[in-house]
Amino acid sequence: MHPTKALGSDSMFVVFFRSYCHIVEDSITAAVLDSLNNDGRNGEIVDEEQIVDNLIDATTKTWNAQLVRALFNPNIVVAILRIRLLQTQDVMEKHLCRCKIDILPTLTNLKRKKIVVKTQCGFCHVYEEDISHAMLTCSSNYSLWQKFLPMLQNFQSSLTFIDTVRMVMMQGSEAKLTMFSILCWSLWYRRNQLQMGNNLIQHVQAAKHALSICKTFNDVQITTTKDLLKVSKWQAPPDGYLKINVNGTIFANLRKAGVGIVLWDMSGRIVIAASKNEDEVDEAAIIESIAILRGLQLCLPLGIPNFVIKCDCLNVVHELQSTEESFASAGNLINEPKNLMRRFQQVRVQHTTG
Template structure:
């Protein structure tokens, strides 16, 4: 029948499109009407009732996207891989990087050439091969000493692996120390980026040991946090040994068209390392004040060298945004991005949400910011006016 012949012709053209650039010369001869008809037919073809809907179009695009992904293309086969990645006992930023590597969404030189950002996809490290995800994180000859240092990751025992998807699948399925592997992968990518922007990257011989140390510190802190937060805390809780608790809060003074930022950083014994009060012009929303206070808190911690610990505040919306791996589209999203950047400068950092009564010192400082000069800092102390609030926290720790 005529319509069947037409459908076969369109399906043949769809196959040409899927084959990629090798068929562009033929595709270029088609008229605009033919291309539109092809697109509509392609999407209708995936509809159960032959009628195009937004939902069916989305399913079609999702299927096409999955077919373009490297490695295993069956979503059901990939589910255990995603579950394994997000179950790793590593920082969220490490999980996110591994997930992006498996999805081939890292800005490797090959991907940047494909997007027409660069024209050369040669690896900057070895100067010999194209830099795709698998090469940048595993196959580059410059990384050989890292992977040879641990038999479980040795290339000789993973010769059948052809992509980073398969590599990560093997590491997880065969339990080849996947947590440490993920930490090493993160360190390799960070080193690669540092070198590209002219910074001094970590020495390769020490990279695995440094990754091991970071992992141990993370597990130690995570264990301590889990133990102490089985139930919602009713008072301020000190951080783990040799770490710092960075509390922040914001306050609004609408009549004066001003806002106040309050920050206090304490050690594991509850002793104040530094505190800060700052008065700023009133932002448009309360959540922006909280976000600005969090950013100022991390800046203060970095300025004073107190770069291991927990950033803690009483804004649930902000803390959820900071814990999320996705790009924030909120009005205060640009401040969240700043906070994530500052957090990346810390050897170890985590985010914690608490109730207002567990953040009373930072809250009290923020409420009194209007009575100080535009910026006031107290080393190893808090404003005299709130000494009783600090003392209440210390007494509660003893009890």
């Protein structure tokens, strides 16, 4: 290897190790042996519960699906996500029950307990924040109900929250009641972001966040055990197609990210392979979307008309296959590869399990 090649994360060239390895050889050997003998734990006792806790979304108390997919083999991801914690529907239904019996810590409830003095709504700055105002009648919520549940856009302000729930149950379907509970949860999430973190987010953004959580949960639920037990092996693309495998990786400790792309022909021969450093990102779906974008950008000038893209992030695959508006956190970034795909004759995006 050329002495000035392979500049690593330690900013040292090969020539450094060739010339000065004897100085650090003992220290490096001891560190490697310690890592191997202690299963990479550097002699420390690892809190296994803390490791699992890091995989659970602090807001919803459910699995962080994107993080699980980024860390584990796809063959066991579905099994992990099927382990019951507190399911997404449970979280939002329990929130709806707390709303109905008015035990949420709204500002009016906190005032009764003499915890706060001011009860003015943090969004409209006009009315007191009770449960009906926070969930329904605040002027900042009107466009949300109009967009996602039009049957409530003309609700009467005289109705209590529980009366509104009864109206939805009587006039709507089970799906609308589910949507109602999701939107109420999203409004309370938005309210907490403002009250506790002084972070003002748009109500539609909060609703899409909640819908994305539910969509991820439902995607996992409909995945069959048969899919889980499939043997992972490379599959040739259809006749007349090439195949692109893409993958993104996040190095959180180095504050870096990167993507890799491999283009195959129908015989399994590698046509071209490439990798690229990317700016730091904090979500698996974002780096996987970037990887697909780089794969499309690589193929465009080569004049390849038909190909299959394989990606191991199921959320991104579903978003690219869908013709509907994206609710994912990486929604804006997903639009770029979607637009680029239209410049090819045929592009198939598929999920890879290995």
